[in-house]
Amino acid sequence: MIRTLSGATLKAAQPIKDIITTRRLHSTYDVAVVGGGIVGLATVRELILRHPSLSFVLLEKEKELAVHQSGHNSGVIHSGIYYTPGSLKARLCVRGATLAYEYCDKKGLPYKKCGKLIVALEQEEIPRLRALYERGMKNNVRDLSIVDAKGIREREPFCRGIMALDSPYTGIVDWRMVALRYGQDFEEAGGTVVTESEVNDISMVTESPAGSTEGMKYPIAIRDKKGNEVRCRYVLTCGGLYSDRLSQISGCSREPRIVPFRGDYLVLKPEKHYLVKGNIYPVPDPRFPFLGVHFTPRMDGSVWLGPNAVLAFKREGYKVYDFNVRDFADALLFRGLQRLVMKNLSYGIGEMYRGIFIGAQVKILQKYIPELSLSDVLRGPAGVRAQALDRDGNLVDDFVFDGGVGDVGSRVLHVRNAPSPAATSSLAIAEMVADEVESRFAL
Ligand SMILES: Cc1cc2nc3c(=O)[nH]c(=O)nc-3n(C[C@H](O)[C@H](O)[C@H](O)COP(=O)(O)OP(=O)(O)OC[C@H]3O[C@@H](n4cnc5c(N)ncnc54)[C@H](O)[C@@H]3O)c2cc1C
Numbered sequence: 001m002i003r004t005l006s007g008a009t010l011k012a013a014q015p016i017k018d019i020i021t022t023r024r025l026h027s028t029y030d031v032a033v034v035g036g037g038i039v040g041l042a043t044v045r046e047l048i049l050r051h052p053s054l055s056f057v058l059l060e061k062e063k064e065l066a067v068h069q070s071g072h073n074s075g076v077i078h079s080g081i082y083y084t085p086g087s088l089k090a091r092l093c094v095r096g097a098t099l100a101y102e103y104c105d106k107k108g109l110p111y112k113k114c115g116k117l118i119v120a121l122e123q124e125e126i127p128r129l130r131a132l133y134e135r136g137m138k139n140n141v142r143d144l145s146i147v148d149a150k151g152i153r154e155r156e157p158f159c160r161g162i163m164a165l166d167s168p169y170t171g172i173v174d175w176r177m178v179a180l181r182y183g184q185d186f187e188e189a190g191g192t193v194v195t196e197s198e199v200n201d202i203s204m205v206t207e208s209p210a211g212s213t214e215g216m217k218y219p220i221a222i223r224d225k226k227g228n229e230v231r232c233r234y235v236l237t238c239g240g241l242y243s244d245r246l247s248q249i250s251g252c253s254r255e256p257r258i259v260p261f262r263g264d265y266l267v268l269k270p271e272k273h274y275l276v277k278g279n280i281y282p283v284p285d286p287r288f289p290f291l292g293v294h295f296t297p298r299m300d301g302s303v304w305l306g307p308n309a310v311l312a313f314k315r316e317g318y319k320v321y322d323f324n325v326r327d328f329a330d331a332l333l334f335r336g337l338q339r340l341v342m343k344n345l346s347y348g349i350g351e352m353y354r355g356i357f358i359g360a361q362v363k364i365l366q367k368y369i370p371e372l373s374l375s376d377v378l379r380g381p382a383g384v385r386a387q388a389l390d391r392d393g394n395l396v397d398d399f400v401f402d403g404g405v406g407d408v409g410s411r412v413l414h415v416r417n418a419p420s421p422a423a424t425s426s427l428a429i430a431e432m433v434a435d436e437v438e439s440r441f442a443l
Contacts, residue, residue, distance in 0.1 A: 028218045029057040029192070030443070032232040034199045034246060036060030038070035038179035038426045039418045040238035045182045046430035048189040051443060056191045057230060058183075059222065061198035066179035068316055069240050070423060072383035074296045074304065076279060077101070077111065077171035078421040081118070081136035081144070088399045089421070090139045092432065096425030097169070103427060104173060107181055114297055116170035116279035117152060119161035121367055125283040126163055132283070133165055142169040158275045158369050170279055174299050175423040182426075197224040202235055202250035204407045220411055234441045236433065238415045241315040241386040247414045252404030256388040256396045256417060259331050259340075260315045263307025264355050266362075267380035268372075275369055275376075276303045282368070288347065293364055304380055305365055308351045311337075318382045320355075339393025388417040399429065401436060413437060 030051075033044040036058055044058045062068075077097055083090035104111045120129045129146070136144045147166045152159055155166065183193060201223040218231035239246040241260055248254040268276065280295040288309075296304045311331065314324040331337050341348060354361040362374050388396035400417035403409055413436060415429075422429060437443070 027230055028055070028214070029230060029232045030054040031056050031234045031236065031437070031441075032220075032222055032230060033058045033236045033238060034202075034222070035238035035240060035242075035415075036062070036065040036183070036193065036195070037068060037238060037240050038066055038175055038182070038423050039240075039415055039429055040236075041065065041179050041182040041186065042426040042430035043236065043238060043415075043433045044191060045186045045189070046427075046434045047437065048186055048191045050434055050438075052189060054443060056186070057232070058186065058191065058193050059197045059199055059224070059230070060193070060195045061224075063195055065183050065193070065195070066176045069383065069386060070179045071176040072318065072381065073175055073420070073423060074294070074307075074383075075172050075175055075298055076116075076296060076421075076424070077113075077173055078424045079116070079136070079141045079144075079167045079169045080139045080421075081132055081141050081165065081167060082284060083135075083139060084397075085135060085138040087397075088432075089397070089425070092399065092425040092428040093421045094139055094141060095431075096421070096428035099427035100173070100178070100424060101171070103181075104178070109173070109178060109181060110299060111171050111173040112297070112299065113169065113171040114278035115155065115166065115168040116281060117147075117156060117159065117161075118165040118167070118281045118283055119152065119159060119368055120163045120283050121161055123162070128283050128286070129163055129165055136165070136167070141167065143167070156277055156280060158371050159280055160368065160370055172279070172297060172299055178423075179426075194230075197226075197228065199223070199246065200225050200249060202237075202246075202408065202412065205231070220408065233411065234437070234443075235412045236415070236437060237412070238418070240418070241384060243386065243414060243416050243418075244388075247402070247404070247416060250404060250412045250414075251406060251408050252402065252412065252414060256390050256400065257330075257334050257336060258315070258386045259334065259337050259389050260312040260317070260327065261309045261385045261387050262312035262317065262382050263309050263385060264320075264382045265307045265380040266305040266358060266377040268303040268305060269376050269378060270302075272372070272376045273297075273301065273303050275371060280368055288344075291347075291351070293361060295365070295368070305377060306361065306380075307383065308355050308361065309385065310352050310355050311348070312384050315386075316384060318384065334389070336389040336391050336393045339391075340389060340395075341393075343393060385419060386417075387419065399425075401433060403440060411441065413440060
């Protein structure tokens with residue numbers, strides 16, 4: 001059960017039972033974290049474990065935790081191959097994967113180290129595949145090797161390709177289950193989780209709370225849409241698809257902006273699961289590293305194919321016809337998106353086409369597994385990526401953490417861009433953000 005800001009109790013539907021215990025809600029806290037996805041939960045957990053004598057609250061707008069990106073993803077434990085050496089993504093993914101495996105072992109959470117092949121189909125892809133290998137080695141990814149066509153067939157008997165990068169350290173896990181376990185650790189350490197609290201104002205106050213004897217110890221007021229308020233000393237936001245709006249309401253910069261891209265998956269019919277053993281990925285196009293359909297086995301035994309990437313008309317819209325006027329207008333009027341569309345129109349149309357006509361998607365997948373046919377697949381679930389864009393239409397690739405200016409800005413830290421592989425990296429991001437919180441704020 002979870003206590004909300006208004007005091008009502010809610011039943012949380014979660015795979016791990018009794019994850020959140022009932023706890024009395026105070027109105028003042030040392031630190032408030034907004035956003036109960038895997039990044040917010042990992043970070044608030046890390047903070048309370050480091051500072052058990054401080055008080056922490058996590059505010060989440062939904063009834064349940066981790067239901068957006070953290071509950072709608074491919075479920076892969078990435079090993080850190082793709083990312084620019086020295087970037088936050090590279091460092092935090094490699095460390096995050098190790099920490100994730102250790103954490104799952106310690107808590108008894110199931111995962112499978114089923115590996116991953118990045119498969120080259122054409123000669124022209126081989127230089128890029130070799131460059132990826134070099135990159136992975138620079139990033140200290142474990143156990144990488146290059147295999148030939150025979151090596152591919154030994155690992156994936158139904159997969160065709162001329163050469164592949166083999167990453168046996170890559171795995172799969174249910175990231176939502178992991179996120180909820182972080183939440184349980186947080187609760188057990190004395191933290192408070194409040195759901196159904198959509199924060200829409202973060203500001204400095206000039207008066208102490210009614211009846212308070214502590215003066216201005218808690219100068220930040222966080223208000224939600226229902227008019228409830230908590231006071232705190234410091235705020236961290238981890239808002240995923242709403243990270244730009246959370247920055248804006250605290251007086252910080254709105255940029256980089258978030259543009260939502262929906263990815264629709266196909267699923268393999270159960271009688272065809274034998275076709276796929278581990279993760280099978282294409283050699284990525286360097287211009288769009290997150291595009292390119294892949295084959296991903298899931299912890300429940302199913303196999304997902306895809307996803308594509310199309311502009312979503314609603315930030316948390318998982319269906320094709322989901323539409324929100326503000327989200328749509330925001331995206332369309334943003335110069336960064338207009339420029340991105342102009343530069344990549346044919347790509348965008350191709351992605352939309354493949355979303356509508358799944359036969360076109362299957363054609364691409366058949367290049368890797370020729371035995372696959374249209375009748376072997378069904379339409380599956382979807383996820384929405386929070387894609388950060390700058391004004392010039394460039395995708396913001398790396399993780400971005402940012403504070404602000406002025407009275408509120410000096411007490412706020414925003415996780416502004418935490419795209420894939422942020423689930424894999426979550427425990428490493430949490431360490432880094434906790435270090436940053438400690439250096440910026442006088443905890
Ligand atoms: C299709 C897809 C596939 C992916 N595959 C993988 C993968 O295989 N491996 C991997 O490592 N990563 C993957 N990722 C990336 C990963 O899922 C995300 O990077 C990660 O979940 C981000 O976590 P988050 O906590 O930042 O965001 P979210 O999980 O979106 O959480 C943000 C939370 O903030 C809350 N919130 C927002 N605004 C407010 C407000 N005003 N008040 C209160 N609460 C608010 C939201 O309700 C939400 O719960 C994938 C992502 C997608 C979309």
